[in-house]
Amino acid sequence: xxxxxxxxxxxxxxxxxxxxxxxxxxxxxxxxxxxxxxxxxxxxxxxxxxxxxxxxxxxxxxxxxxxxxxxxxxxxxxxxxxxxxxxxxxxxxxxxxxxxxxx
Numbered sequence: 001x002x003x004x005x006x007x008x009x010x011x012x013x014x015x016x017x018x019x020x021x022x023x024x025x026x027x028x029x030x031x032x033x034x035x036x037x038x039x040x041x042x043x044x045x046x047x048x049x050x051x052x053x054x055x056x057x058x059x060x061x062x063x064x065x066x067x068x069x070x071x072x073x074x075x076x077x078x079x080x081x082x083x084x085x086x087x088x089x090x091x092x093x094x095x096x097x098x099x100x101x102x103x
Contacts (some may be wrong), residue, residue, distance in 0.1 A: 024065045031058050048095060056088055 031054050038050045064070045071079070 020065060024061050027057055028061060045099065052092055
């Protein structure tokens with residue numbers, strides 16, 4: 001067995017505890033509640049920042065725990081995170097451009 005197969009086997013042989021998944025799930029539920037509450041408050045343009053920040057946090061939790069990216073090599077994460085942040089900045093910029101043109 002070569003090194004790549006040994007690494008994959010060692011990841012899959014680890015006993016999976018359900019506690020982190022439950023903790024992340026509860027955190028996602030709480031953040032969803034905060035998102036809904038924040039969206040109902042009339043905070044103006046700050047609402048968009050708060051809601052998108054919470055959405056980014058929730059997506060990182062899903063990526064790391066439920067898609068098992070925390071077990072991936074660090075190089076993949078170093079490439080993935082900046083690209084995600086750039087896309088998030090583009091979406092926020094386009095959202096603000098849309099909001100400004102509607103008022």
